Amino acid sequence: MKFLDDLSRQNLEYEMTELGEKPFRGRQLYKWMYSKGIFDLQEMTDLSKQLRQKLEQKYGFRKIEVIEKIQSKKDGSTKVLLELGDKNRIETVILRDGERLTGCVSTQVGCRMGCSFCSTAKIGLIRNLKIGEIVRQIIIMNRLLSEKNEKLSNIVFMGMGEPLDNLDNLNEAIKIILDENGLNFSHRKVTVSTCGMVNELKKMYEELDSPVNLAVSLNFTDNKIRQRYMPVSKKYPVEALISTLRNLPLQKRKRITIEYVLLKNINDSQMDAKYLAEVLRGLPVKINLIVYNDSDIGFNSAADENVLAFQKVLLDKGLSAFIRKSLGSDIEGACGQLYAKYNKKI
Structure with a gap:
């Protein structure tokens, strides 16, 4: 069928x-x-x-059913547990930041990238999501929001999975999302996040007529250290990733978002900040500093004073650096926390 x-x-x-x-x-x-x-x-x-x-x-039609909704008492964000036709599960999140409502969309059941500080990675990859399963998450979130006469303003592919590891289905889903006869989102309101799959990143820019926003989960500037925590660096070293970013056909005034998760005593020193500023010199970027959301997989959040000192180094170097709000962290709906109630292999 x-x-x-x-x-x-x-x-x-x-x-x-x-x-x-x-x-x-x-x-x-x-x-x-x-x-x-x-x-x-x-x-x-x-x-x-x-x-x-x-x-x-x-x-x-693809079967996808809401089986649980959990709302954050801290910020009003909502995590939605969905069951697919084959009984696999994914999570999608409505991130609420004032009037800005962002849909955090999953692209895979689990993930094979193996980033050691991410709960989704501890599941391993079960399978890629199909086009319908990707797009339907957005429709479901908007249906839930319609109960309060609200709708999503932004879409981020930052849920379960590495989006570029499911590139063909991702690209087709994005075309539906952007199509004025489809979901009719502006390309300015859609962001794809990647841990740095260089070849697939180039292909995405070649195949999409309207390039969406790009976020790169960098987190480390030294390739040996990055390999230890992010195995993708074994195939795609930091140097290759940064070189690719420098040569992307970005539209005027578009900037790449660099995501940097601050891990206590691992990558949160002022020297790490200086290395980051050096690596990013000359790139059209803004930096999102993400305070790690404490979990049960062996990492801890950087101290507040370290986060502020890290940001100051970047600002003093003339870079745009922001401390990202950790929306949905109290319901395990924030960055790196999604695991859809699968057993995490620690």
């Missing part, structure tokens, strides 16, 4: 012609799914009963 929500608008039109229908029927299906959030053929009332029966024999 083919899943209609895994198909682009063009592919939906093609499928309809294969059924002997006019291409505009594909556009109707697309509108029902992404403009109206309907994933039940029987509710698509401008399709004939005969066509709906024909479609039901050959097509379906």
Whole structure:
């Protein structure tokens, strides 16, 4: 069975012609799914009963069900546990920062990158999410928010998984998200975060007509140290990553976000800050300093005075450096905390 929500608008039109229908029927299906959030053929009332029966024999939709919602008492963010058609689970998070509502979207069940300070990595990779499973997270979050007459303002691919490790499905999902006949988000409101898969990063920029925002989880400037905590550096060294960032075809006024998780007594010294400033010299970047969210996997948050001293070094070097709010940390919905109730292999 083919899943209609895994198909682009063009592919939906093609499928309809294969059924002997006019291409505009594909556009109707697309509108029902992404403009109206309907994933039940029987509710698509401008399709004939005969066509709906024909479609039901050959097509379906990805099953994705809300099984738990937890709201932060600290900031109002909401973590949503979702169950997929094969009974695997993912988490997605509505991050609430004043009027700004950001959907934190997962791209994989688990992750194979192995970053030692991340709870998702402790699951290992179970599988990639399909196009429909990626996009449907956003639709589900907007449906939940609609109960309060709210909707997402931003999308970040910072949930479970490494987005660029599922690049083909990610790119197709982004096209639906940006399409004015799809979810109609501006490319300025969508951010993809990566731990540094250099080849895939280049490919993403080659394949997307409207480049979205980029965030790079750097965290270490010395490649030997980075390899110890982020195995991706064995294949893609820091030097190769920074060189790639320097040569990306960025649009004017767009800056790369550098994410730097501060780990107590590991990468939080003023000397580490000086090394970071040197590595990033001349790059159009802004730096998000992330205070590590304490967990049960053996790392601790940097002291507040160290965080402020680290930021001051960067500011004194003329860099834009911000201490990122840790939204959803009390519900294990913040950076590095998602694990969808799987057992973490510590």
